[in-house]
Amino acid sequence: MIQLKVNGAQQSFTGDPEMPLLWYVRDILGLTGSKFGCGVGLCGACTVHIDGQATRSCVTAMSDAAGKEVTTIEGLEKNGLHPVQKAWMQINVPQCGYCQVGQIMQAAAFLKTNMKPTDQQIDDAMGGNICRCGTYQRIRAAIKAAAGEMS
Amino acid sequence: MNTIENVSRRTFLRGSVIAAGAFVLGVRFYPDLAFGDTLPHDTNADRATLHPSIFLGINPDGTVWIVASRSEMGTTSRTSLPLVATDELDADWKRVKIEQAIGDKRYGDQDTDGSHSIRSFYDAMRVAGATARLMLIQAAAQQWGVPARECETDLHVVVHRSTNRRSDYGELASAAAKLPVPPKGDLKFKSKSAWRYVGKGEVSYDLEALVTGKAVFGMDARLDGMVYASIERPPVLGGKVKSYDDKEPLKVAGVRQVVPIDPFQPPPAFQPLGGIAVIADNTWAAFQGRKKLNITWDNGPNESYNSDAYKIELRETSHNPCKVVRNIGDADAVFAKGGKVYEADYYVPLLAHAQMEPVVALAEFKDGKVTAWAPTQDPQSTQDIISKELGIAKEDVICHVTLLGGGFGRKSKPDYVAEAAVLSKKVGRPVKVVWTREDDIKFGYYNAVANMYFKAVLGANGKPAAWLQRSVFPPIASTFDVNAVYGGGGTLQQGWTDIPYDLPNLRIENGPAKPHVRIGWLRSVANIYHAFGVQCFTDELANAAGRDPVDYLLDLIGQPRTIDFKGVDYPNYGGSIDIYPWETGRLRHVTEMVAEKSGWGKRKHSKGSGVGIAVHRSFLTYVATVVEVEVDDKGEVRIPRVDTVVDAGLVVNPEATRAQFEGAAVFGTSIVRSGEITATKGAIDQSNFYDYPVALMANAPYQTNVSIVDSSAPPAGVGEPGVPPFVPACCNAIFAATGKRVRDLPISKLGLS
Numbered sequence: 001m002i003q004l005k006v007n008g009a010q011q012s013f014t015g016d017p018e019m020p021l022l023w024y025v026r027d028i029l030g031l032t033g034s035k036f037g038c039g040v041g042l043c044g045a046c047t048v049h050i051d052g053q054a055t056r057s058c059v060t061a062m063s064d065a066a067g068k069e070v071t072t073i074e075g076l077e078k079n080g081l082h083p084v085q086k087a088w089m090q091i092n093v094p095q096c097g098y099c100q101v102g103q104i105m106q107a108a109a110f111l112k113t114n115m116k117p118t119d120q121q122i123d124d125a126m127g128g129n130i131c132r133c134g135t136y137q138r139i140r141a142a143i144k145a146a147a148g149e150m151s
Numbered sequence: 152m153n154t155i156e157n158v159s160r161r162t163f164l165r166g167s168v169i170a171a172g173a174f175v176l177g178v179r180f181y182p183d184l185a186f187g188d189t190l191p192h193d194t195n196a197d198r199a200t201l202h203p204s205i206f207l208g209i210n211p212d213g214t215v216w217i218v219a220s221r222s223e224m225g226t227t228s229r230t231s232l233p234l235v236a237t238d239e240l241d242a243d244w245k246r247v248k249i250e251q252a253i254g255d256k257r258y259g260d261q262d263t264d265g266s267h268s269i270r271s272f273y274d275a276m277r278v279a280g281a282t283a284r285l286m287l288i289q290a291a292a293q294q295w296g297v298p299a300r301e302c303e304t305d306l307h308v309v310v311h312r313s314t315n316r317r318s319d320y321g322e323l324a325s326a327a328a329k330l331p332v333p334p335k336g337d338l339k340f341k342s343k344s345a346w347r348y349v350g351k352g353e354v355s356y357d358l359e360a361l362v363t364g365k366a367v368f369g370m371d372a373r374l375d376g377m378v379y380a381s382i383e384r385p386p387v388l389g390g391k392v393k394s395y396d397d398k399e400p401l402k403v404a405g406v407r408q409v410v411p412i413d414p415f416q417p418p419p420a421f422q423p424l425g426g427i428a429v430i431a432d433n434t435w436a437a438f439q440g441r442k443k444l445n446i447t448w449d450n451g452p453n454e455s456y457n458s459d460a461y462k463i464e465l466r467e468t469s470h471n472p473c474k475v476v477r478n479i480g481d482a483d484a485v486f487a488k489g490g491k492v493y494e495a496d497y498y499v500p501l502l503a504h505a506q507m508e509p510v511v512a513l514a515e516f517k518d519g520k521v522t523a524w525a526p527t528q529d530p531q532s533t534q535d536i537i538s539k540e541l542g543i544a545k546e547d548v549i550c551h552v553t554l555l556g557g558g559f560g561r562k563s564k565p566d567y568v569a570e571a572a573v574l575s576k577k578v579g580r581p582v583k584v585v586w587t588r589e590d591d592i593k594f595g596y597y598n599a600v601a602n603m604y605f606k607a608v609l610g611a612n613g614k615p616a617a618w619l620q621r622s623v624f625p626p627i628a629s630t631f632d633v634n635a636v637y638g639g640g641g642t643l644q645q646g647w648t649d650i651p652y653d654l655p656n657l658r659i660e661n662g663p664a665k666p667h668v669r670i671g672w673l674r675s676v677a678n679i680y681h682a683f684g685v686q687c688f689t690d691e692l693a694n695a696a697g698r699d700p701v702d703y704l705l706d707l708i709g710q711p712r713t714i715d716f717k718g719v720d721y722p723n724y725g726g727s728i729d730i731y732p733w734e735t736g737r738l739r740h741v742t743e744m745v746a747e748k749s750g751w752g753k754r755k756h757s758k759g760s761g762v763g764i765a766v767h768r769s770f771l772t773y774v775a776t777v778v779e780v781e782v783d784d785k786g787e788v789r790i791p792r793v794d795t796v797v798d799a800g801l802v803v804n805p806e807a808t809r810a811q812f813e814g815a816a817v818f819g820t821s822i823v824r825s826g827e828i829t830a831t832k833g834a835i836d837q838s839n840f841y842d843y844p845v846a847l848m849a850n851a852p853y854q855t856n857v858s859i860v861d862s863s864a865p866p867a868g869v870g871e872p873g874v875p876p877f878v879p880a881c882c883n884a885i886f887a888a889t890g891k892r893v894r895d896l897p898i899s900k901l902g903l904s
Contacts, residue, residue, distance in 0.1 A: 015404065015405070015433075016404055016405070016435070016436070016439075019433075019435045019436075020435060023433055023434050023435040026434070027379070027433040027434055027435070028433065030373065032364070032367075032370070032371035032373070033363070033364020033365070034364070035368075035370065035507070035508070035556070036370060036434075036509070036585070037507050037508070037509075037588065038588040038839055038840050039438075039587055039588055039589075039839075040588070040839055040840075040841070042839065042840040042841060043507065043588075043840055045507060072364070073363065073364035074363075074364055081359075081362070081363070085362045085363060088362045089354070089358055089359065089362055092354045092355075092358070092806060092810070093362075094225075094355065094358065094361040094362065095225030095226070095227075095810055095811075095814055096223075096224050096225030096506075096507065096508075096554070096555060096556050096557045096558075097225070097355075097357070097361030097362075097366055097554070097556070098368055098370075098506075098507040098508045098556025098557060099507045099556075100361055100362060101362075101364045104362060119853075122848070123848050123849040124849075126848045127847055127848060127849055129848075130507065130840065130845055130847065131507070131817075132505060132506055132507045132557050132559075132818070132821075132845055133225045133507075133557060133814045133817075134813060134814035134815070134816065134817025134818055134820075134846070134851065135810070135813070135814065135817075136817060136846075136847075136848040136851045137813055137851075137852070137853070137854060137855060138810075138813070139848065140848065
C-alpha cells in the first residue's frame, strides 16, 4: 500500500504502483484540474508540486510519490487565489485554458525560488510547458507581475 | 457554479462541487435522462419568466440567462456573443449568466469553425437583446401610464426621466412576459456611442474557472459508473484487423473487456477508424491493456503511401498544365515572347492540429438513446454521426458541449465521439474514450500537403507582366467523397483564386491529387500554403526587381478597387459579396499601417537580423504582418518582434482579438520551424511533441504588437486570419537576415532551427 498526502489530506493507494500520479489524482481522486497532454513529460499540462517541486505527474509513478506531499491546482491556495492565479487573471492569460493549470503550477514553484526572474530565467523555467494557443507573451508578463506581488 | 453550464440543466441539477477535507473533489455529472422524445428545450433561458428568444431569458431577480450556442476553444466567442446581446439589452454584464447549448438545430449552425461566430450571430444577439429591452420598456410604460417612447433604459433599469421613475429589469420581467413579442421591424438598436461592451470587450466569462482548474473540459467529464477506453486503431487509413490477442490484456489489473470496432466504409468522413478497444476501470489500465493486444493488420492499398515519393508526384503534376480556375489576359503569350522567367516551387507538408487536449469523449447509450459529453466544435454533426453509427434518430442523441482544450479544426470532426457512443452500446455502460497524444498525432485529419508552382516574367518597374500559379494538394473533399481530387471553390478561395494583385496577365490553376490520409481543415486551412507561396514568391520578385518589398506589394495590389469574381467559383467564405466585397483599398491600408507601426525601412538591422512582410485576406479579414528575425551562426532563429495590423470590420472584443493574433503568431511559428507530418508505408511517422515539436516560450515571438483598424464594416473573422500572413512574413524575414530563401517548410530542412 502506498501512502501519500494530496492537498494536505492523507491518502492510501493499493493499485498498480507503476500508475502515474496524474491518473491517480484524476481518475481515482477525481481531481481533474491537472491535465493530460502528452503522457511523456514533454508538455507540462500535468504539472503538480511534490514536496514543493514542480513535477510532471504523467511520468511520476505512484511508487515514487509514496510518502510525499502532493499539491495540485485544487490545493495551491487555501484561501482565495494564489498571487500567480491573480496575475494570470490580471494579464488575461488563458485562451482555451487547458495548459494553464500546468503553467501556473510551474510558475508558482519557480517564483518561490526566484522572486526577480530575468527573461532568460523565465524561458528556462517555463521551457517544458507548451501552450498551443500561444499565450507565452502573456505568461511571461504574468510571471513578472506575480513576482512583483510576491516579493 | 464553477463549471461550464450546460443547457440540459437536469443533468446538472445535482451536480456540485464537493468539498472534501482541504481540497475540492471536482465536478461530477449526474445523469438524469428522463426526457421525452424531443430534445430537452429546457434551458434556463427557456424557463426564465421573460424569454422572448431562444438565446435569452430574464428572471424576476434580474438575472439574465444567455445561451452560448457556439463552442468555446479559446477564441472567447462564448463570452463575446453574449456580450453583444447584453449590450443591446442595456443590461449589466455582472448579472448575466451564460449557459452552453447542447447540439440542437433550433440554434442554427453550431459548427464552430471558419472564424464566423461573431459574423453569423452578431445580428441574432442584437435582436435577442433589443427585443427583450423593448418589452421591458413597454411593460414599464404600461405600469406607469406613460407613452413607451418617453421611457429609456440605463444599465438594467427602465427609466422615465420626467417623473424620475426607475424600475429594475427583474421587477418588470413578469409584466413584460405578458406582452406579445414585438416584430423585428419595431426594434430600435442602440447607437454606437451608447455601446457599453461592444468594441470595448470583456475577459472570458470562464477566466477564474480556467486559472483554478475548475473549468470542465472534455477530458474532465465524469459520470457515475463510467469506464475508460483506449483504442488501437489501424496504423494505415482503411486498414483492418487480421488477428489480436484478447487474453493478455484481460490479465492487466483493472481491464474489463476487449471490444472490436468495425472498420469504416469509405469515404471515412466522421466514422470511427475501427480497431480494438480496451475497456478498463481507469485510463492507465486501459493504456496498459492496449499494449498487450498484439494485433496484426491488413493495411490495405494506402500502404503504398510514402511522403517523399508523394512530394515528387505533387511537384510533377504542378509542372504540367492543370485545371484553370481563374484567368485574366494571356500569360502564355507573354511567356512566349521570352525574357527572364522566374520560377519557384513552394511546398508545405501535412500538418497536425496538436491541440493541447487530445480528443476525448464520454457517451452513454441507454434505452435506445445516447447522451454524450464532448469537447466538440460541432455538436450537430456529432448527433448526425452517432445517429448513423447506432441507427437511432438524430433527436435521440443529446450532445453536451464541454469547454475545448484547443480545437483548431480537429474537434469539428466527431469521429471520437462516435467511438464513445459505439462502445457504450457494446459495453452497456457510459464509456469515456481517451486518445493518447500519439493517437492524436497519428490519427488526425491533416491539413493538406501542397506543392505550388509559380512562374512570372517582369515588365516595367519590375512588375510582373505575366504570372502563372498552380497548386496541387489532396482536397478536403476527398475525406467525404472517394472520387474528389481537385480543390473546390471553398478551398481555392483561400488565398488562391483571390490573389489581390492588379496584373494584366494572370492564370491560376489547380491540379489533382489523391489522398492517403484523412484530409481536414486546420486553423486557416488552405490559406496557410497559398499565402506562403504567393507572399514569398512576391518577395522573391521584389528582390529580383530590386524593389523594396512594401513598395512592391503596394504596387502589385494597385489602386483601391473591388475585385471582380465574374466567372470564378468564389464563395467568399459564405459571406455575401455585396456585404463583404473584396476591397483592395483595405488591404493597402493595413499594409501601409503595418509599415508605419513596425518602423519599416527606418530601423537598422545588424548582421543575421532582418524583417519580412506579408499581407493576406482570409475569413473576410484583412491582415498585414511584419516579422523580425535574428539568426545566429548555428542557424538558430529567434523572433524578437512581430507587428500585425488587422481590419476585421467591427470588432466586438478587442482584447480577445489581440490575443487571437498573438496566438496566431505562435501557431505560425510552429508551422515555420517544425510543422511536418510524414508517412512511411502509409503510417504516420510522428507521434508526440518530441518528433512533432511546437513552439515553446523561448522560440515563440518575444513581442507581438497587434493594431486593430477602427472600422465600421460588418464584423469578420479573427480566430484564423493571423496565421496565413505570419508564415510568409517570417520566411521573408529569414531571407532578409540570411539570404536563404525558404521554399520548403519547415525551415529545419534548410538547417535552421
